[in-house]
Amino acid sequence: MRKWSAERKRAKARNWSIELKKAAFTHVVLIGVSTFFFYSLRLAGWDLIDLHLAIGTVYLVGALILLLESSTAMFRRFATDAYKQQLAAGTLNPLRYSLKVALGIAGARLPVSKHPVPRCSLVIAAYLPNEQDIILETIEHILLNVHRPQAGLEVILSYNTPMDLPIEGNLRCLAQRYPELQLLRVEGSCSKAENLNAALEIVTGEITCILDADHHPAPDCFARAWRWIEQGYDVVQGRSVIRNHGQNLLTETIAVEFEMMYGIVHAAKSFLTDSSIFGGSNGYWRTSVLRQIRFNPVMLTEDIDASMRTLLTGYHILHDRSIISTELAPVDIQSFWFQRKRWAQGWLEVALKYQPRIWQSHKLNLWQKIFWTYLLCYCEFYALIAIQIIPLGLSLSLYRGTIPPAIDQYLWFSTLLTFFSGIYQTLMTAKVASTRYPVIYYIKHMLLLVPYISFKNVIAMVGIYDLLRGNHDWLVTPRGKQDRYSSILQEAAISTSDTSAIDSSDRM
Secondary structure (H helix, E strand, C coil), X not given: CHHHHHHHHHHHHXXXXXXXXXXXXXXXXXXXHHHHHHHHHHHXXXXXXXXXXXXXXXXXXXXXXXXXXXXXXXXXXXXXXXXHHHHHHCCCCHHHHHHHHHHCCCCEECCCCCCCCCCEEEEEEEEHHHHCCCHHHHHHHHHHHCCCCCCCEEEEEEEECCCCCHHHHHHHHHHHHCCCEEEEECCCCCCHHHHHHHHCCCCCCCEEEEEECCCEECCCHHHHHHHHHCCCCCEEEEXXXXXXXXXXXXXXXXXXHHHHHHXXXXXXXXXXXXXXXXXXXXXXEEHHHXXXXXXXXXXXXXXXXXXXXXXXXXXXXXXXXXXXXXXXCCCCHHHHHHHHHHHHHHHHHHHHHHHHHHHHCCCCCHHHHHHHHHHHHHHHHHHXXXXXXHHHHHHHHHHCCCCCXXXXXXXXXXXXXXXXXHHHHHHHHHHHCCCCCCHHHHHHHHHCHHHHHHXXXXXXXXXXXXXXXXXXXXXXXXXXXXXXXXXXXXXXXXXXXXXXHHHHHHHC
């Protein structure tokens, strides 16, 4: 075990050195070579005004979409029937409520389940060497907290490991104590997708929830998901919240980003287009649909690939930000880098594979086609396009040229609106966040907005470089050092030991 850990550390150091070289190379090409190219065009008589306008428009469109998403997620919420009691008690102003109804921001009524929640399956995918320190806590959280439907609940841990581990003995003891827990060691598996596909062979629930090994779902998760599946939706994606947000500045920033991602971006897109994505965890599937779709082990982001195949087949995905599951954020820059690089590379891989089929599909309406084109292509190529403002500016400075005042004002307007949209989105995130973080989190996030986005863009460009080079290596995101967890197995063992000691004392 120690040998495996030492080898992993050495490999991580080598990989990190290679990644830094890739980042340097891509930016020399994208900034240095582009500056020379644009300067050459200016010397040849090109003013490149149209290119300035095009990049400014890219910024402007991105800012407008952020403003639209933030406003939509802020005002278009699901509501309860508590307003009736509030009106009767006089605690809700009738005129104000009528105005909100007229504006369409009073909240939509949540669907009410007509039938009890059916039998459910919960599948946890894990790579145990990486997650052996957290898996017991996750499983015990589920077994002790998640509400069981009357029809029953099964929990399947589908995992792979290159070696036998002591934690497997603890897991077997836990399975003996809780018959609903099934352990599935997938021999020969090299991916999360293969673990999930193996679990699909044995699931018995009508609804299947997929979780990563660090996710702790809310007790009422299945009841909340069922009310949508009963209405005809096939997949319901919940909200992910960072559990270890107070560990350092990076985890604080990721925590706000995740509230923004799941509370604003995905929620707004679901409101606006009646479409969403399966995010890899805290997703609730109609089992019959999941068995048909399955997961592709050769894709870097098997979740987004499955989302596209689900939608193109004619099934429906909805995002419900009230279905909360907590997870762990990367705690260091290297872990964050490899996670986000895989995301960027995987999203682009899906975009290149499915974009033509999106516009040919008869299952998606126009708004959904626009939404997915924006999500897959615009967002993925944004980093490449946005950075071109640097070589454009450098070439203009070298050429000692000027931009017409009207064009200059437009560029300044798009730039300022981009900054404002980021701040506005952060403020709206603070309003709709599932967790009331300290105000300083949001202040730090706004101050770090530009460097944080720039850093993610650097990672995205390295991901694109790897895709072009045919590098599809998948690196596991290390969980980092976690707080010591007291297992109920250990507590039971201590209790048994104490009881035995007392019995021995009584006999003496």
